[in-house]
Amino acid sequence: MRRTWMIGTTVIGASLLAACGASTTGGTPTPAGTSAPAATPTATPASTPTASQTAVPTSLDPCQVVPASEASSVAGVSFATGKEETYSGNGKGCVYGAATLNVFTVIVAVAPDAATAQADWVTEEAQVKATLQTAAQGHGINVSIGDVSLSGADKAAVGTGSASIAGVTLAASVIYFLKGATFVSFSDLTLGHTAPSAATMEAEAQNVIGRLP
Secondary structure, three states: OHHHHHHHHOHHHHHHHHHHHHHHHOOOOOOOOOEOOOOOOOOOOOOOOOOOOOOEOOOOOHHHHOOHHHHHHHHOOOOOOOEEEEOOOOOEEEEEOOOEOEEEEEEEEEOOOHHHHHHHHHHHHHHHHHHHHHHHOOOOOEEEEEEOOOOOOOEEEEEEEEEEEOOEEEEEEEEEEEEOOEEEEEEEEEEOOOOOOHHHHHHHHHHHHHHOO
16 A cells, blocks of 8 residues: 555655656647647656555545546646546556646555554655655755644645746645545646645545545
């Protein structure tokens, strides 16, 4: 489960760095949520996670955990049906707006039990924060991430980040939380558009928590 949920929390640093590299292709951004020309750098989700510890199979559908209507409301654009993904280690994902300038990603994973999930959280969150700090150094990336309290969640954290690429702002927001043995993360990465506020991400997380078993 560890790498599955860790990918959700590192989306800010990893994606901002990836987009910084892609910016050398040039091009003019198109409105967020629309397909980008080939020469335009797009908001790209972090690489596919690989699990160092296996989660258990789950029937949770990440595209229903955060449905398209709610992802659209949070991101401020109109998303069509999400693209479902399955990761090694039994994690699942749903990507809205793939190959556009606004990419919204949902990740779900279930640990064998709540105690395992709690132990993984403590260990991996420390590594995540260290990774984000290292990623931000020398790239002009501003990243802020911290724990928050959500009703019904055992653990939760929210983060925001931004960087300037050829005069265009790349911004991202991510929230992740545990409810019992279930981990959920969702993030929005956008180019030339304001990312959702921490408060907006927290409000949607409360909606998600209410529909989890």
